[in-house]
Amino acid sequence: MIIRETKCKTALSKSSLPGLDYSLNPYRGCQHNCAYCYVPNVLRIQRSEWGNFVEIKTNIPNVLLKELRTKKPGVIAISTVTDPYQSVENKYKLTRYCLEQLLKYDFKVCLQTKSDLILRDQDLISKLQRVEVMMSIGTLNDKERKLLEPNTSSIQKRLSVLKQYSDIGIETSVFFGPIYPTIKISDIPTIIDTFIENGATEIMIDKLNLKPGIKENISRVFPPYKNLIENVTYHQQLYQEIMRISKEKNVKAVYAF
Numbered sequence: 001m002i003i004r005e006t007k008c009k010t011a012l013s014k015s016s017l018p019g020l021d022y023s024l025n026p027y028r029g030c031q032h033n034c035a036y037c038y039v040p041n042v043l044r045i046q047r048s049e050w051g052n053f054v055e056i057k058t059n060i061p062n063v064l065l066k067e068l069r070t071k072k073p074g075v076i077a078i079s080t081v082t083d084p085y086q087s088v089e090n091k092y093k094l095t096r097y098c099l100e101q102l103l104k105y106d107f108k109v110c111l112q113t114k115s116d117l118i119l120r121d122q123d124l125i126s127k128l129q130r131v132e133v134m135m136s137i138g139t140l141n142d143k144e145r146k147l148l149e150p151n152t153s154s155i156q157k158r159l160s161v162l163k164q165y166s167d168i169g170i171e172t173s174v175f176f177g178p179i180y181p182t183i184k185i186s187d188i189p190t191i192i193d194t195f196i197e198n199g200a201t202e203i204m205i206d207k208l209n210l211k212p213g214i215k216e217n218i219s220r221v222f223p224p225y226k227n228l229i230e231n232v233t234y235h236q237q238l239y240q241e242i243m244r245i246s247k248e249k250n251v252k253a254v255y256a257f
Helices: 039-043 060-068 094-102 116-125 142-148 155-167 185-197 214-221 223-227 232-248
Strands: 002-006 012-014 022-024 053-057 075-078 108-113 131-136 171-176 202-205 252-255
Touching: 012 060, 060 094, 075 094, 094 116, 108 116, 116 131, 116 155, 131 155, 142 155, 142 214, 155 171, 171 185, 185 232, 202 232, 232 252
Parallel strands: 002 053, 022 075, 075 108, 108 131, 131 171, 171 202, 202 252
Antiparallel strands: 012 022
């Protein structure tokens, strides 16, 4: 793993994602190395390089503080093209330092991660005036998770994060995506129940994004996916069932994009 310390010129980027005004990415690159990640396509990084480097934006807390003084209040997503709680956060604490700056201003913060390291910052997160903790969970099958998301926290640890934040009154949600193609329609009630039992008040659904190179990358680490990921009709039925069950269980479900 190549770790490079860099400087950034800006901290907050305008976001085009629904419900978000700004994105804040303390790192460039990600150690999680998820096989289905679309970020290399977005940032135009060779897929062979992705997961092998992280750039540390060492000055981002100070840059953020200057921008918060002049930016129009809105919703800040931490983060959109990296995981704010990947392993390097243990050492560099950039996400934590950014949260300390955000405590001084009235911006809603949406934290999205696959890591239980977010529990470390419960002291700060609980003090934010408006905050949402969103856990990304694409499956309840941890054996498959280990193949496609090799350096992430276990599914059980992520569910525990949701429960712990929900229990102290923090708004919690699940980014159910990308939905693993091995999930059957009959699995949906159990999955939705599990999310609800662990405190999720909203479920955001995302399909498997087959940008160039992703299908090949997934098939390489998990060959059974080869015959599953292009069944468009089945995916549509699956999403419809998620919406139906969510409505039946009285939990909000929305499409991510």
